[in-house]
Amino acid sequence: MTSALLFISTFLASGVEFVEALTIVLALGITRGWRSPLVGTAAAALTLGVIVAALGPALTLVPIDVLRLVVGALLLAFGLQWLRKAILRSSGYTALHDEEEAFRLETEQARQAGAGRRAGLDWYAFTLAFKGVLLEGLEVAFIVVTFGSSERNIPLAALAGVSALLLVVLAGVALRAPLARVPENTIKFSVGVLLTTFGTFWGAEGTGVSWPGDELALPAIVAFIALSSLALVKLLERRRVRIPAEAHA
C-alpha cells in the first residue's frame, strides 16, 4: 500500500510540475524554433538526473530513523505549502493558475526578446528552457529522492516521475498547446494531502512514534488531512462571502 501511495504521490506531483515546464518550452519552441529550447530541456533533465543519481544512493547510507525525521519534516513543510496555496485558490482568495494565460505571457516575452547567439544556440531560448525545466524539476527530484530513500525504493519513485514526464511530453506533442484542461488545483490539493500525510507518518516515526496499525494508519491520516482541508476550504468560502456582505450592511 505504501508503494502504491508513493507511486501516486510522485506521479501526480511530477505531472503538475512538468505541465508548468511544458508551457515554457512550448512557448519558446513555437516562437523561436525548437532546437535551443530542446537542448536547454535536455541539459536541465541531465542535471536533474545527476542530482537524483548522486543524492539517492547517498541518502540510503543515513540511518532510517534520522532520514525519516528529516524527510518527514521537509515533506510536511512542502505539503503544507501546497495545501495552503490550493486552499487559498479553491476558496477564491487567490486566482486559479491559468496555463493559457501563462502561455500567452511567455509567448509575448519570447517574441520581444533579443536574438543573441552563443555556442550556436539561441541563448534566450536555451537559458529560459533550462531554468524553467530545472526549477520545476527540482521539486520533482526532491520528491523522488526523499520518497524513494525513505521507503528504500528509489527506482519506483523514479519510475513514477519518468512516467509523468512521458505522459506530459506525449500530450504536449499531440496537442502542441499548453495543457490548460488539466485540473491543476485539484491535483495540487491531492498532492498537498499526500505529501502532508507522508511527512506526518515518517516525521512522527522518526521521533520514535509507533503508529497504531503501522502502515494501516496511512489511509486514516490521508482521510484526516483531506477532510480537515476540505472543511477549511468551506470555512474560508463562507467567510469570503460574509465579509463583503457585512461591509455593505
Next chain:
Amino acid sequence: MLVARFLRFWWTFIVGDDWRVALGIAVALGLSAVFVKAGVPAWWLVPLGAVLLLADSLRRATRAT
C-alpha cells in the same frame, strides 16, 4: 551576493510563504520526541499539529484581504 541568492532560493524552496509553519513543524516534531521519551503515546500530535498550523497560516493569509 551569489551566496545570498543561493540561500534565498533554498529558503523560498523549503520554507515558502510562511516561516511560522516551518517553525511549528519543528516544534511539533520536538514535542513528539519529548512525549515518546516520557512514555506518553504521541501518534496524534503531529497530524493534529499539521492541521492547526495550516488553519492558523490560512487565517493570517486571509485576514489581510
